[in-house]
Amino acid sequence: MALTVHPGAILPVCITIVGCGPGALDYVTPAAQAAIAEAEVLAGAARLLELFPAAAAERMVVGGDIPAALDHLSTLVGNRKVVVLVTGDPGVRSLAQPVIARFGRDRCNVIPGISSVQVAFARLGLDWTDARLISAHHHLPDMDFAALAAETKIAVLVGGASSLPWLLELARTLEATHALFLCQDLTLPREQVTCLTADQLAGWKLSPQSILLLVEKKLWT
Numbered sequence: 001m002a003l004t005v006h007p008g009a010i011l012p013v014c015i016t017i018v019g020c021g022p023g024a025l026d027y028v029t030p031a032a033q034a035a036i037a038e039a040e041v042l043a044g045a046a047r048l049l050e051l052f053p054a055a056a057a058e059r060m061v062v063g064g065d066i067p068a069a070l071d072h073l074s075t076l077v078g079n080r081k082v083v084v085l086v087t088g089d090p091g092v093r094s095l096a097q098p099v100i101a102r103f104g105r106d107r108c109n110v111i112p113g114i115s116s117v118q119v120a121f122a123r124l125g126l127d128w129t130d131a132r133l134i135s136a137h138h139h140l141p142d143m144d145f146a147a148l149a150a151e152t153k154i155a156v157l158v159g160g161a162s163s164l165p166w167l168l169e170l171a172r173t174l175e176a177t178h179a180l181f182l183c184q185d186l187t188l189p190r191e192q193v194t195c196l197t198a199d200q201l202a203g204w205k206l207s208p209q210s211i212l213l214l215v216e217k218k219l220w221t
């Protein structure tokens with residue numbers, strides 16, 4: 001059966017959500033750069049706004065209070081080209097979901113970016129189709145760590161020093177079966193990818209931009 005499209009029913013895009021990669025400008029795609037250059041309002045974390053000093057757009061810093069940021073955004077959308085910047089890819093734990101929930105899927109245009117998770121697996125030369133992705137960024141998930149032993153690859157989005165005790169418990173539970181790789185500040189000049197033990201992790205100064213990869217030892221050796 002043919003699909004009928006009613007153009008009149010389609011609302012105009014009001015917000016473009018742009019994935020900006022893990023931090024370095026070389027990992028921002030040309031499509032993202034073009035949307036940013038055309039923006040009249042750029043909204044995002046201060047760190048992301050600083051990546052584009054030449055953009056002429058008005059800037060709106062998005063901090064921890066997401067509902068307040070969404071309220072402010074709703075006063076800006078309409079006649080102006082509003083671009084929301086997110087880290088990495090919009091589809092991996094980003095501001096994209098609350099923005100889409102507030103303004104509607106039909107009214108948001110999403111430009112994908114290179115995720116920090118992609119970069120972490122690329123650094124190890126590993127396929128990540130079968131990886132389990134866990135976010136400990138905003139809150140620490142309550143989960144059965146022992147049950148994760150069945151996973152071949154796990155990527156944990158780590159939320160800085162406060163998540164260390166949780167991360168250590170996970171690392172100690174799985175280190176007999178899995179090799180641990182701490183991937184910090186990916187794509188930035190201070191990038192560090194370190195294979196370590198749980199004991200070494202205990203004394204580590206965690207960057208707020210860290211991913212812990214746990215890779216089944218059978219795959220690695």
Ligand SMILES: C[S@@+](CC[C@H](N)C(=O)[O-])C[C@H]1O[C@@H](n2cnc3c(N)ncnc32)[C@H](O)[C@@H]1O
Pocket residue numbers: 021022023086087088089090091092093094114115116117137156157158159160183184185186187188208209210211
């Ligand atoms: C809110 S999530 C956003 C993830 C993002 N959408 C992506 O695709 O990379 C933030 C988490 O991403 C990870 N992250 C972002 N940038 C990173 C980087 N340059 N190096 C390592 N991890 C990074 C960290 O785990 C951080 O806590």
